[in-house]
Amino acid sequence: MLYLVGVGLVPEHITKEAVEAIKRCERVLLDVYTVPVQEDQIGELEKIAGKKMERAERKVLEDGAAELVEEAREKDVAVVTFGDPLAATTHVALTLTAEKKGVSWKYVPGVSVLTYVPSRLGLEHYKFGWTVTVPEQWAHAPSFYERIRGNLKRRMHTLVLLDVGSGAMSIVEGLEALLHWAERLGRGWDKVVGVARAGHRDEKIVYGYPEELMETEWPEPPHSIVVPGKLHPVEEEALGRFVRGKR
Amino acid sequence: MLYLVGVGLVPEHITKEAVEAIKRCERVLLDVYTVPVQEDQIGELEKIAGKKMERAERKVLEDGAAELVEEAREKDVAVVTFGDPLAATTHVALTLTAEKKGVSWKYVPGVSVLTYVPSRLGLEHYKFGWTVTVPEQWAHAPSFYERIRGNLKRRMHTLVLLDVGSGAMSIVEGLEALLHWAERLGRGWDKVVGVARAGHRDEKIVYGYPEELMETEWPEPPHSIVVPGKLHPVEEEALGRFVRGKR
Numbered sequence: 116m117l118y119l120v121g122v123g124l125v126p127e128h129i130t131k132e133a134v135e136a137i138k139r140c141e142r143v144l145l146d147v148y149t150v151p152v153q154e155d156q157i158g159e160l161e162k163i164a165g166k167k168m169e170r171a172e173r174k175v176l177e178d179g180a181a182e183l184v185e186e187a188r189e190k191d192v193a194v195v196t197f198g199d200p201l202a203a204t205t206h207v208a209l210t211l212t213a214e215k216k217g218v219s220w221k222y223v224p225g226v227s228v229l230t231y232v233p234s235r236l237g238l239e240h241y242k243f244g245w246t247v248t249v250p251e252q253w254a255h256a257p258s259f260y261e262r263i264r265g266n267l268k269r270r271m272h273t274l275v276l277l278d279v280g281s282g283a284m285s286i287v288e289g290l291e292a293l294l295h296w297a298e299r300l301g302r303g304w305d306k307v308v309g310v311a312r313a314g315h316r317d318e319k320i321v322y323g324y325p326e327e328l329m330e331t332e333w334p335e336p337p338h339s340i341v342v343p344g345k346l347h348p349v350e351e352e353a354l355g356r357f358v359r360g361k362r
Numbered sequence: 363m364l365y366l367v368g369v370g371l372v373p374e375h376i377t378k379e380a381v382e383a384i385k386r387c388e389r390v391l392l393d394v395y396t397v398p399v400q401e402d403q404i405g406e407l408e409k410i411a412g413k414k415m416e417r418a419e420r421k422v423l424e425d426g427a428a429e430l431v432e433e434a435r436e437k438d439v440a441v442v443t444f445g446d447p448l449a450a451t452t453h454v455a456l457t458l459t460a461e462k463k464g465v466s467w468k469y470v471p472g473v474s475v476l477t478y479v480p481s482r483l484g485l486e487h488y489k490f491g492w493t494v495t496v497p498e499q500w501a502h503a504p505s506f507y508e509r510i511r512g513n514l515k516r517r518m519h520t521l522v523l524l525d526v527g528s529g530a531m532s533i534v535e536g537l538e539a540l541l542h543w544a545e546r547l548g549r550g551w552d553k554v555v556g557v558a559r560a561g562h563r564d565e566k567i568v569y570g571y572p573e574e575l576m577e578t579e580w581p582e583p584p585h586s587i588v589v590p591g592k593l594h595p596v597e598e599e600a601l602g603r604f605v606r607g608k609r
Contacts, residue, residue, distance in 0.1 A: 123377060123471070124471075126378075127377065127378050127379040127382075128377050128378070128379060128471065129377060129378050130370060130374065130375045130376060130377050130378075130473065131373075131374050131375070131376050131377075131381075131410060132374040132375060134378075135374075163378060199473075199477050199481055200481070201480075201481030201482070201484065202477070202481060202487050204486065204596065207484045207596060207600060208596065210484065210600070211484075211596065211599055211600060214603065222481065222482055224370070224371075224375065224473045224477065224478050224481060224482075224561070225473065226377065226446075226471045226472065226473055227474075227477040229476070229477050229487055230446050230449070230471065230474040230476050230477050231446075231471050233448075234446055234447070234448035234449060234469065234471060235448070235469055235471075237448065237454045237457065237458075239451065240449050240476055240493060241492050241493040241494070241495070242492060243492065243493075244491060244492060245488050245489060245490065245491060245518060246487060246488040246490075247488070248488070265516075269512075271492060314471070349451065349454060349455065349458065352458055353454060353457070353458060356461065
C-alpha cells in the first residue's frame with residue numbers, strides 16, 4: 116500500500132491518522148520537492164511520528180514514480196508531505212501510476228495553507244477566487260497578475276502563493292512582481308496582506324499598502340500574500356488586527 | 363484563553379495540537395450548530411481527546427457569545443468544531459468579541475472539506491472558483507446557480523456545499539435544485555461529482571450525469587457536489603476512478 120500523508124503546516128498539525136499511517140510503513144519518504152521544508156521541522160516531525168524519514172527529491176517522486184509504486188506493491192510505503200499531500204500535481208500523478216499498476220493507495224489529508232490562511236485572517240472562504248502562484252520568471256508574462264485582477268473584478272479575494280522553485284520567494288519579491296505589472300498596465304494597488312510562516316510560532320501577518328509591507332521586517336519564508344476583494348464589515352474588522360503597529 | 367479547535371472531518375483527523383488544546387481546557391464545548399454532527403462520531407472524538415464535551419447550539423455560540431468570552435477570561439475554554447473552526451462566520455464573530463473584550467484566543471486549524479474534496483478527487487486546487495452553498499430555500503432565487511455558471515464560464519470547478527439548516531440536504535436534493543434552474547434558464551448539464559460522507563469509512567463518490575447520480579444509492583449526509591469546469595487530461599483520468607460501476 117502507498118500512503119500519501121499530509122502532516123499540516125507544522126509538526127503539531129500532524130493527525131492521529133497520519134501518525135498511525137507512518138508508524139505502519141516500512142519505508143517513509145519525506146517530500147522535500149513540492150513543498151519548502153525547514154531543517155528544524157524535520158527533526159521535530161520525526162520525533163512526533165517516531166520514525167526516521169528519507170528525504171525525497173524530484174528524482175524519487177517523479178522520475179522514480181514507477182519504482183516507488185512497485186515497492187508499494189510488496190510493502191507499506193509512505194510519502195509524507197507538509198500541508199496536504201494531494202494539493203500538488205506530482206502526487207496526483209503518483210496515484211494514477213499506482214492505479215494503472217493495480218497497487219492500492221490511500222490519501223491521508225492534512226491541514227493546508229489553502230484553508231489556514233483565509234481562516235487565520237477571518238475572511239470568508241467562499242469569497243476566494245482562484246489561487247494564483249507568482250512564478251520565479253514573473254517578468255516574462257503578466258498572466259498571474261491578470262488572474263488576480265480577474266478575481267478583483269468580481270470582488271473576490273485572492274490567495275497568492277509564491278514560487279518555491281530555486282529558493283522560496285519572499286513577500287517583498289512577490290510584491291515587486293505585482294507592482295511591476297501594475298505600473299506597466301497602469302493600475303494602482305489597494306491594501307494587501309502579507310503572511311509569513313503561516314502556522315509557525317513566529318508567524319507574522321501585516322495588512323497594509325504594498326509600500327508598508329515592503330518596509331516590514333519579515334521572518335524567513337514560507338511567505339504568501341492575500342489580495343482582498345470587496346470586504347464585508349466583519350472581514351474589515353478582522354483584518355484590522357493585522358494593521359502594522361497595532362499589535 | 364478561548365481556543366477555537368478544528369478536529370477535521372472524522373475523529374481520526376484530530377491533530378496533536380487539537381488534542382493538547384482540548385486536554386488543557388476546563389470547559390469544552392462541541393459545536394453542533396454550524397456543522398452537521400453525527401452521534402457515533404461524538405463518542406469516538408471524546409475517547410480520542412480524553413474529555414467529555416458539552417453540545418453547543420446557536421444560543422451558546424451566538425446569543426451567548428459575550429458570556430462565553432467572559433468565561434474564557436478566567437479559564438481555558440475550547441469551542442470544538444468538526445472541519446476547520448474558522449470556516450464558519452459564527453466563530454470569526456466570536457474572535458472579534460474576544461478582541462473587543464481583551465480576551466486572548468487561539469486558532470487551532472483542522473482538515474477542512476474545502477481542501478479534502480478537491481484533493482480526494484485529484485482536481486487542481488487553483489482551478490476552483492468560489493464555493494457555493496445551495497440554500498434550503500433554493501426555489502426562491504437562482505443566485506447560487508448563477509454563481510456555478512459564472513465559474514463554468516471561466517472554465518473553473520465549483521465545490522457545491524449543501525445547506526445543513528433544518529437537516530442536511532442530500533446530493534439528490536442538491537441536483538434537483540440545479541436541474542430546476544437549468545431547465546428554467548434553458549441550459550443543460552454535463553457530468554458532475556457526488557461526494558457522500560467525505561473522509562468517512564463509508565465515503566462514496568460517483569462521477570456521472572445528474573440522472574445517474576440521482577439513481578445512485580447514497581449513504582446518509584454529509585453530502586456535497588462538485589461541478590467540474592474544463593478538465594485537464596490528468597484530472598479527467600483521476601475522475602475516471604469514480605465512474606459508476608467502475609469500482
